[in-house]
Amino acid sequence: MNLVLLGAPGAGKGTQAQKLVAEFGFVHISTGDLLRSAVSAHTELGSQAESYMKAGKLVPDELVIGLVKERLSHDDVEKGFLLDGFPRNCEQAQVLDAELATLGKTLDGALYVNVSKDLIVKRLSSRRTCRACAYTAPAGCDVCPACGGQMYQRDDDKPETIQKRLETYETQTAPLVDYYKAQSKLKEVDGAADPNEVFARVKKLLSL
Ligand code: ADP
Ligand code: ZN
Numbered sequence: 043m044n045l046v047l048l049g050a051p052g053a054g055k056g057t058q059a060q061k062l063v064a065e066f067g068f069v070h071i072s073t074g075d076l077l078r079s080a081v082s083a084h085t086e087l088g089s090q091a092e093s094y095m096k097a098g099k100l101v102p103d104e105l106v107i108g109l110v111k112e113r114l115s116h117d118d119v120e121k122g123f124l125l126d127g128f129p130r131n132c133e134q135a136q137v138l139d140a141e142l143a144t145l146g147k148t149l150d151g152a153l154y155v156n157v158s159k160d161l162i163v164k165r166l167s168s169r170r171t172c173r174a175c176a177y178t179a180p181a182g183c184d185v186c187p188a189c190g191g192q193m194y195q196r197d198d199d200k201p202e203t204i205q206k207r208l209e210t211y212e213t214q215t216a217p218l219v220d221y222y223k224a225q226s227k228l229k230e231v232d233g234a235a236d237p238n239e240v241f242a243r244v245k246k247l248l249s250l
Contacts, residue, residue, distance in 0.1 A: 043068075043248070044123045044147060046129065046138075048218055049155035049203075050211045052166040054233045054240060058155060059124050060188075061241045066250060069118050073127040075176050076109050077101060078196075096197055098206030100130055100214060106136055114145065131214040135221050152222035153244065155233035159208065166204045171196050219249055 045068075047055040059070045077095060080088030087109070091101045100106075110128050114120075129135040142149060157165075168181045174191030184193055198207060222228040230249045233240055244250075 043250075044119075044142075045124050045150060045152045046222070047124060047126045047155065047247075048065060048152050048215075048222070049161075049233060050157060050162050051207050052162045052169065053157040054165075054237060055126050055155050056176070057237050058153070058241060058244055059126050060177070060242070061237070062124060062250075063086040065119050069121055069123045071110065071113050071119075071123055071125050071128070072176070073106055073125075073130075075126075076113065077106070078176075080109075096203070098198055098203040098210060103131070103133055106130075107134065107241075109137070110114075111141055114141065119147075129218060132217060132221060135218055136210045149227060150202060151213040151248065152218070152227045153248070154219055154222075154228055154230045155240070157233040159162055161234060162208065163204060165208075166199050169196070169199050170194060171199075171225060206228075 046058060049055050056072065059068075059072070062068050063070050077088070077091050081092050081095070082088070087105055091105055094101045101182040106128065110125070114123070125138075129138050130188060139149075165180075169178055170181050170183075170193040171178050172186035172189060172193055175186060175189045177186050177188040179187065179192075179193065181195075185191075186193055195201070220230060231243050231247055235243075
């Protein structure tokens with residue numbers, strides 16, 4: 043099964059992705075994680091992407107699209123993939139449809155994790171991320187529960203940038219909900235409950 047994950051930053055897409063990977067072996071393709079790795083590895087792509095990310099803006103399509111096409115060409119995506127953070131605007135969604143057609147693959151659904159704006163701001167300001175494995179958890183512990191790595195606050199989880207990222211989401215990414223609705227692929231879940239409860243609903247929704 044091949045899925046796209048939709049939802050505002052902090053909606054819990056990454057958490058649900060981690061659970062789907064652990065239980066069903068999906069390949070998780072997070073453009074945010076791929077870009078952050080490129081930034082810490084000081085690659086050419088990373089240095090081009092960094093300033094956009096720090097400002098809470100989208101990285102230009104030509105940079106991100108190349109990254110995703112490359113990742114989708116690996117054999118492991120046969121197991122089924124979860125695209126997390128991509129597409130993030132209508133152009134990217136169209137490119138994805140075209141690329142999947144070229145690869146002879148189809149998208150089985152777009153899982154939309156819906157959370158109110160108030161809750162999003164609360165969650166993002168207290169979010170900590172593992173430097174080693176990208177696991178996320180609320181502030182409070184310094185050690186990653188998944189791998190023992192160091193938890194830190196992402197630059198773009200600071201209050202100034204959160205506001206900008208939410209605006210970017212509203213104007214550019216939220217319209218994709220209608221894009222996938224029109225294709226009859228939208229599967230919506232309420233993301234306000236605790237992660238295990240949300241996961242139970244996700245499995246039902248996807249008949250997993
Ligand atoms: P979020 O928690 O906002 O969902 P991500 O980890 O998915 O954050 O992405 C972090 C940043 O990386 C974004 O704010 C953006 O600058 C950049 N980014 C990630 N995916 C894309 C994409 N598909 N297109 C453009 N920029 C992207
Ligand atoms: Zn970790």
